[in-house]
Each structure stands twice: as structure tokens, then as C-alpha cells.
Amino acid sequence: MSLSDLRNSLPDYAKDLKLNLDSVLSDAGSQGLDGKQIRAVALACAIASRYKPFAEAIEAFAAEKLSPEEINGAKAAAAVMAMNNIYYRATHLIQNEEYGQLRAGLRMNVMANPGIDKMTFELASLAVSAINGCGACMDSHEKVLRKHEISAQGVQSALKIGAVVHAVAVTLEQA
Numbered sequence: 001m002s003l004s005d006l007r008n009s010l011p012d013y014a015k016d017l018k019l020n021l022d023s024v025l026s027d028a029g030s031q032g033l034d035g036k037q038i039r040a041v042a043l044a045c046a047i048a049s050r051y052k053p054f055a056e057a058i059e060a061f062a063a064e065k066l067s068p069e070e071i072n073g074a075k076a077a078a079a080v081m082a083m084n085n086i087y088y089r090a091t092h093l094i095q096n097e098e099y100g101q102l103r104a105g106l107r108m109n110v111m112a113n114p115g116i117d118k119m120t121f122e123l124a125s126l127a128v129s130a131i132n133g134c135g136a137c138m139d140s141h142e143k144v145l146r147k148h149e150i151s152a153q154g155v156q157s158a159l160k161i162g163a164v165v166h167a168v169a170v171t172l173e174q175a
Contacts, residue, residue, distance in 0.1 A: 003057040006172055014171045020164045025061070030161060032154025035065050037120045038161065040074040044124035045162045047078035048131045049169035058165070066116075073116025077124035080108055085132035092136040119148055126155065127162030 001009075010018050023029030030038045039062035046058035062071060083106060091099040114121045122144050129137035145155055 001053055001057060003061045006054055006057050007168075009175065010168065010171055011175055014168075017164065017168050017171060020160075021168055024157070024161045024164045030157035032151045033123070033157045036070065037123055037154075037158075039065050040070060040077075040116055040120045041124045041127050041158050041161045042165055043071065043074040044078040044081075044128050045131060045165040046169060047075060048082065048128040048162075049166045051169040051173045054165075054169045054172050069115040070120075073114040073121055074124055076110045076114045077116075077121050078128055080110055081125050081128040081132065081134075081137065084108070085129050085134035085137055088136040089132070089134040092134075119145065119150055122148075123150070123154070123158040127158045130159055130162045131166050 007018055007021055025038060025042060027033075027035060027038070033041070043055070043058050043062040043066075046055040049055070059071065062074065066074070087104060087106060091102075111121070116124075122141050126138060126141035126145065129141060142155055146152075
């Protein structure tokens with residue numbers, strides 16, 4: 001199914017999601033991000049939201065502006081954050097600080113050369129971390145983004161994309 005078909009299949013009670021999806025996937029609705037960043041963040045978030053038909057439709061939308069390598073970079077952000085968000089959320093939430101001092105020992109080689117520019121990878125990682133509820137990862141990625149002069153509005157836009165994409169995926173899966 002196309003992104004448009006899936007959007008139109010949202011139930012009436014989710015009308016706000018239809019409007020918000022259109023907004024956050026546009027340059028005007030995601031200020032501080034460019035078209036490639038919007039699509040990469042949306043794809044990583046759709047994958048993290050685990051509803052395959054929606055992820056496939058978002059991937060087709062992303063492919064309108066992203067190269068195959070950039071598509072893989074967005075997928076890499078979703079993949080590595082699926083691992084990191086569990087590990088770092090747990091070590092942050094456990095009330096024993098010793099775990100936070102231990103070396104994770106988890107391979108994250110993709111972060112050195114993800115196939116997409118570093119700030120887009122960071123934006124996607126931030127949004128996926130929000131979906132997965134990892135405060136430690138959100139703090140880390142937000143600091144990197146702000147250090148590299150991504151505006152607060154750009155960070156907010158990535159978070160809004162994550163929120164809307166996740167809500168649409170959950171709603172479509174239940175419809």
C-alpha cells in the first residue's frame with residue numbers, strides 16, 4: 001500500500017493523525033530540517049514502530065529523496081538504537097551506578113560510517129530513542145545535535161516526526 005492509501009485508511013477518530021502526518025512530513029511542518037532529514041527520521045521511526053506495511057510505505061516516500069546508501073543509514077539508526085536503547089535505558093534506570101561505569105562492549109561500528117550524514121543519523125537516533133523511551137540516549141543525541149548547531153526547532157521537529165509516525169503505526173496496526 002502507498003503512504004497515501006495508508007494515511008487515508010486511518011479511522012475517523014484519528015483525523016488529527018492524518019493532519020499531523022501530512023504536516024511533519026513536509027518542509028513547512030518540520031522546520032529546522034531539510035527534506036532528506038525529514039525522510040530519514042521518518043523511515044527510522046517507522047521501522048522502530050514495527051508496523052511493516054507502514055515502514056514499507058515510508059521507505060518508498062524516503063526513496064524519493066534519499067539514495068540507497070542513505071536509506072540504509074536510516075535503517076542502521078533504527079537497528080543500532082533498538083539495541084542501545086534497551087541497554088542504556090536499563091543501566092540508567094537500575095539504581096546501581098556500577099552498571100553505568102562498566103564498558104558496554106556492544107559493537108556499534110555503523111556509527112562511524114552509517115551511509116548518511118552524521119547529523120541526520122543523530123536526528124534519526126534521537127527520534128528512535130524517544131519512541132523507545134531511552135532518556136540516556138535522548139540526552140546524548142540531543143547534546144551532539146546542539147553542539148553541531150542543529151537548532152532547538154530542528155530537534156523538536158525530529159521528535160514530532162517520531163511521535164506522529166509512531167502514533168500512525170500503532171493506529172494502523174489496530175485498525
